[in-house]
Amino acid sequence: MACEGEKTYNAFNSCSICKMDLKVIEQTSKVIVNNAISDESIFNLTTTWNTEEDEAIQLEDLKGKTLVLVMIYTTCKAACPRLVADMRNIEKQIPENQLKDLQFVLVSIDPETDTPERLKSFAIENHMDRLHWTFLQGTESSVREFANVLAVKYKQISPMDFSHSNIISVFNSGGELMHQQEGLGVDNKETVKTIIELTNKN
Incomplete structure (x- = not known):
């Protein structure tokens, strides 16, 4: 009163x-629902990407799930197959019931070659065509911008070959970077632990 x-x-x-x-x-x-994106979130990047299904999305469309992300190119014969193997190895260590809260994302650093059709074929060839796998093709400028955010360095050294960093990044459901694993075939215990902790919070 x-x-x-x-x-x-x-x-x-x-x-x-x-x-x-x-x-x-x-x-x-x-009740106030706060859907604000933090200043550190990759969802602040508003560029448009094409998926392997040839659908146009923005990074914010991936909001709500833990993201495990790597930058590769499909014609790579050296580092990228090992990065893909590392991603598959991480996937195998995640409980099946948590995969629904997880998205593995592979971003091409060679958007000219890696069309959605090429990315789709690559996904099928590597048994990465389940719903929790997403492949992204951007423009040269959007890929460069995203690489800078992740501290991934790459350089084209021939028409079909790139030198690049070997980094797997883990983001929380709000798009904030929580962990990075650098190298090929390294111990991924901390990466898996971080992913499981984050998916339990989703």
């Missing part, structure tokens, strides 16, 4: 100030 602005009373009576009978004021609770 209230009178005189912010003054409240806890019992039926007359107001000691204005002598008016007090009435119960309905109280309503308001």
Whole structure:
């Protein structure tokens, strides 16, 4: 019950100030859902990407799931097959019931060659065509921007060959970087632990 602005009373009576009978004021609770994206989130990048299904998406469309992300190119004969193997090895260590809260994302650093059709074929060839695998083709500028955010360095050294960093990145459901694994065939215990902890929070 209230009178005189912010003054409240806890019992039926007359107001000691204005002598008016007090009435119960309905109280309503308001739930505010905060969908804000933090300044550190990759979802602040608003460029459009093409998936292996030739669907146009933005990174924010992946919001809500733990993301395990790597940058590769499909014609690579050296490092990338090993990165793919590392991603598959991580997948095998995640409980099946947690895969629904997880998205493995492979971003091509060679968007000219890696068309959606090529990415789809690559996914099938490598048994990475389940729903929790996504392949992305961007523009040269969007790929470069994204690589800078991840501290991934790459350089084209011939028409079909790139030198590049070998980094697997883990993001929480809000798109914030939580962990990075660098190298090929390295111990991925901490990466798997981070992924399982994050998917348990989703």
